[in-house]
Amino acid sequence: QAQPGPQASAFAPSNIALCKYWGKRDKALNLPINPSLSVSLGQLGSRTELSPIDGAEDRVILNGEVQSLEGGFAAKVVSFLDLFRQPGSPRLQVDTHNNIPTAAGLASSASGFAALMLAVDKLYNFGLSPEQLSAFARLGSGSASRSIFEGFVEWQMGVRDDGMDSHARPLAQSWPNFRIGLLTLTSAAKSVGSRAGMQRTVDTAHLYQSWPLQAAADLERIHQAIEQQDFELLGATAEQNALSMHATMIASWPPLLYWQPESVAAMQQVWALREQGLPLYFTMDAGPNLKLLFQGQDQQAVLKAFPSLQVVAPFEAA
Ligand code: PMV
Numbered sequence: 001q002a003q004p005g006p007q008a009s010a011f012a013p014s015n016i017a018l019c020k021y022w023g024k025r026d027k028a029l030n031l032p033i034n035p036s037l038s039v040s041l042g043q044l045g046s047r048t049e050l051s052p053i054d055g056a057e058d059r060v061i062l063n064g065e066v067q068s069l070e071g072g073f074a075a076k077v078v079s080f081l082d083l084f085r086q087p088g089s090p091r092l093q094v095d096t097h098n099n100i101p102t103a104a105g106l107a108s109s110a111s112g113f114a115a116l117m118l119a120v121d122k123l124y125n126f127g128l129s130p131e132q133l134s135a136f137a138r139l140g141s142g143s144a145s146r147s148i149f150e151g152f153v154e155w156q157m158g159v160r161d162d163g164m165d166s167h168a169r170p171l172a173q174s175w176p177n178f179r180i181g182l183l184t185l186t187s188a189a190k191s192v193g194s195r196a197g198m199q200r201t202v203d204t205a206h207l208y209q210s211w212p213l214q215a216a217a218d219l220e221r222i223h224q225a226i227e228q229q230d231f232e233l234l235g236a237t238a239e240q241n242a243l244s245m246h247a248t249m250i251a252s253w254p255p256l257l258y259w260q261p262e263s264v265a266a267m268q269q270v271w272a273l274r275e276q277g278l279p280l281y282f283t284m285d286a287g288p289n290l291k292l293l294f295q296g297q298d299q300q301a302v303l304k305a306f307p308s309l310q311v312v313a314p315f316e317a318a
Pocket of ligand 1: 016017019020021022036107109110141142143144194195285286
């Protein structure tokens, strides 16, 4: 039985998928139906500190606030910790800070579970490999498997039943010019979470049957775009991939539409700017906000159109 050390702390970046993960072949193990590819957000993410405490229960603190263990994030954290310890072992305090603007609708579960996994590995001195850390982080949230790494990251589906080959790996290529803009449009409307949303899509949307083929083709194109540093191929593929994923969501029953009027207006603005010659693309996850994709030389023009944009340069040293 592993005994915890005095305390451990770790950071993991948030990530944005260019080829999305949507749909599980195993719900308990978070095994995906398709491979995905993301870019990590550098300094934006979660820092988690773990320390053993006296008492019968864990204590989960998120951005300075003690969380109820009854449901939501804290309940997921406790069941995640239980995977790595014996019932009688000391309870833990989990203190997590996200420096991700919460209103931007960026899921903090990816960076949160990746940081937690890294901290668990340190606290118990497990000495897990990066691949093992990624496969275990996946059990907290699928996209957390990718947040173990920096830069471009691919999460391979794997074929094993135990999921230990379903982990992410970093790509060698860097792209210093690459920019992601976080566009906060609305903090309105608490939406259906990705877990429930994926299940509904897989269970009810006939259109979903085309998704694995779309994702496989897009993954190949994104690899090619990164290899050739072909920004327009990358942007176009990522945008079409996101819209294809949303098409399967909309074709679910009851319908799953994450878009708000502001989302559609922003998409049309991106298309209008592209029409005028600006190489600007977007991607979207399970929420109403857009993430813009562009290159450093176009940052001024993009900021002029979207003054509130928060720009991230994932490949530039801080
Ligand atoms: O792993 P989850 O539950 O955070 O699901 C992520 C789903 C999307 O954000 C929509 C796509 C992705 O690959 O990140």
